[in-house]
Amino acid sequence: MLEQYGYVLVFLMAGIVFILGAFITGWALSPNGLLGLKYKYKKEVLVDTYECGVETYGSSWFRFNVSFYLYALLFVIFDIETVFLYPWAVSFKALGMFGFMEMIVFILILLVGLAYAWKKEALKWE
Amino acid sequence: MLSGENIVKSVSDLLHQLYAMVGLSAFKGVLDPIVAAHVMFGFISVFVMFLVWMERKVSAHMQSRIGPNRVGIFGLLQTVADAIKLTIKEDIKPVHRDKIPYYIAPIIAFVATFAGMVVIPFDKGMVVQDLNIGLLYIIAITSFTVIAILSAGWSSNNKFALLGGFRSAAQIVSYEVPLVLSLVPVIMMTGTLRLGGIVEYQSQNHWFVLYQFIAFFIFITSATAEANRAPFDIPEAESELIGGFHTEYSGVKFAMFFLGEYIAVIVSSAVAVTVFLGGWLPPFAFLAFVPGFIWFMIKLLLVIYLVMAFRWTFPRLRVDQLMDFGWKVLIPVAILNILVTGFCVLFFGKGV
Numbered sequence: 001m002l003e004q005y006g007y008v009l010v011f012l013m014a015g016i017v018f019i020l021g022a023f024i025t026g027w028a029l030s031p032n033g034l035l036g037l038k039y040k041y042k043k044e045v046l047v048d049t050y051e052c053g054v055e056t057y058g059s060s061w062f063r064f065n066v067s068f069y070l071y072a073l074l075f076v077i078f079d080i081e082t083v084f085l086y087p088w089a090v091s092f093k094a095l096g097m098f099g100f101m102e103m104i105v106f107i108l109i110l111l112v113g114l115a116y117a118w119k120k121e122a123l124k125w126e
Numbered sequence: 127m128l129s130g131e132n133i134v135k136s137v138s139d140l141l142h143q144l145y146a147m148v149g150l151s152a153f154k155g156v157l158d159p160i161v162a163a164h165v166m167f168g169f170i171s172v173f174v175m176f177l178v179w180m181e182r183k184v185s186a187h188m189q190s191r192i193g194p195n196r197v198g199i200f201g202l203l204q205t206v207a208d209a210i211k212l213t214i215k216e217d218i219k220p221v222h223r224d225k226i227p228y229y230i231a232p233i234i235a236f237v238a239t240f241a242g243m244v245v246i247p248f249d250k251g252m253v254v255q256d257l258n259i260g261l262l263y264i265i266a267i268t269s270f271t272v273i274a275i276l277s278a279g280w281s282s283n284n285k286f287a288l289l290g291g292f293r294s295a296a297q298i299v300s301y302e303v304p305l306v307l308s309l310v311p312v313i314m315m316t317g318t319l320r321l322g323g324i325v326e327y328q329s330q331n332h333w334f335v336l337y338q339f340i341a342f343f344i345f346i347t348s349a350t351a352e353a354n355r356a357p358f359d360i361p362e363a364e365s366e367l368i369g370g371f372h373t374e375y376s377g378v379k380f381a382m383f384f385l386g387e388y389i390a391v392i393v394s395s396a397v398a399v400t401v402f403l404g405g406w407l408p409p410f411a412f413l414a415f416v417p418g419f420i421w422f423m424i425k426l427l428l429v430i431y432l433v434m435a436f437r438w439t440f441p442r443l444r445v446d447q448l449m450d451f452g453w454k455v456l457i458p459v460a461i462l463n464i465l466v467t468g469f470c471v472l473f474f475g476k477g478v
Binding site for chain 2: 001004016079082085118
């Protein structure tokens, strides 16, 4: 059964090799790769950071909004919940009513968490 | 008789005879996966080529225009022309970029979704490897695209790319939860994560789209949001953030993000077809003479057409509406679905 995952590994490596092949093809065929190109304009302006055509203003790494962090945190919590839900779901019929009641309690605890986040406006704005 | 199993068996017999002729039979375990990867890559390349053409034609006809019709017959070679154009474009690398994430991001964006094609069953025996944990594997491996998007946004050294990357990652991560939760009722009813097992269950009972239409709806919506397309494409909105996380990419690297997005659509639609629409099963028993993989491709194209039709049917959602919809509507509905399915399975036997 473990050799099944050998296929997965080969797919991952083959994917990387295909993409590197595509990169090399792009580099070989592009004007500033293998084919060579005489720049008629200033190259520094071309490869500078793009900001709608003006000079960049300030640092590129700004302090980001805390909402991103809150969404990521909530995602981690619910992802762990789904990790617990999957094995339970696979053996659902064998566990019967008792297992179902236990899982209802677990889901309700996490739903209370979601309701709290909703009420405290952690899910608001973007 | 023409069926997926027979085709796979005859091809693999031929391949093993080829190995014996060349004398490499001992390396069968290594050469088989490599051949499978090449076949799958070939299939994906041609299919994505067809899909890009299909998207442009479908968009065009929905907007009362014609779309590409010059390059091949009916414009079928348009994607080839686009791919050649992207390959020979000048590779502009921003001078202040972070080198390693800049090169790794497009690679991850493609490889993560390409590895998801390992478990897709096109027909009864026509699957690269029918993993025991197939469904969980697909969800886990397609989550790697978040890393690719964040790397791309960060390494471009561009405020707009970074903001686009953050928003895109927040959106994908928010819709990951309803996507996973919507598949739990199906697993409760079948008791297996193996995609082949789920299709076999549907061959004895009705397709899951009849029992779990809510889960089907949640899955298709979340999959569309995961691929950053359709009404959820604020991170790609050209008028808002230039190009989002792929602003500073050009040429082949940009094509890789594009390709990764299309393969994500293919993988999600294939999972939807396998889990909800009966995979390679014919809709009526008397149509069983048509081979299974033909049914699979027909259903796959229908679901992909549905995803493409979403794009031109609904207006683009604002970012906060998008997040509200994911957290406040889809997650409670998905959890309610799980609880109701649990009650039904326990009290009514197989589940209505």
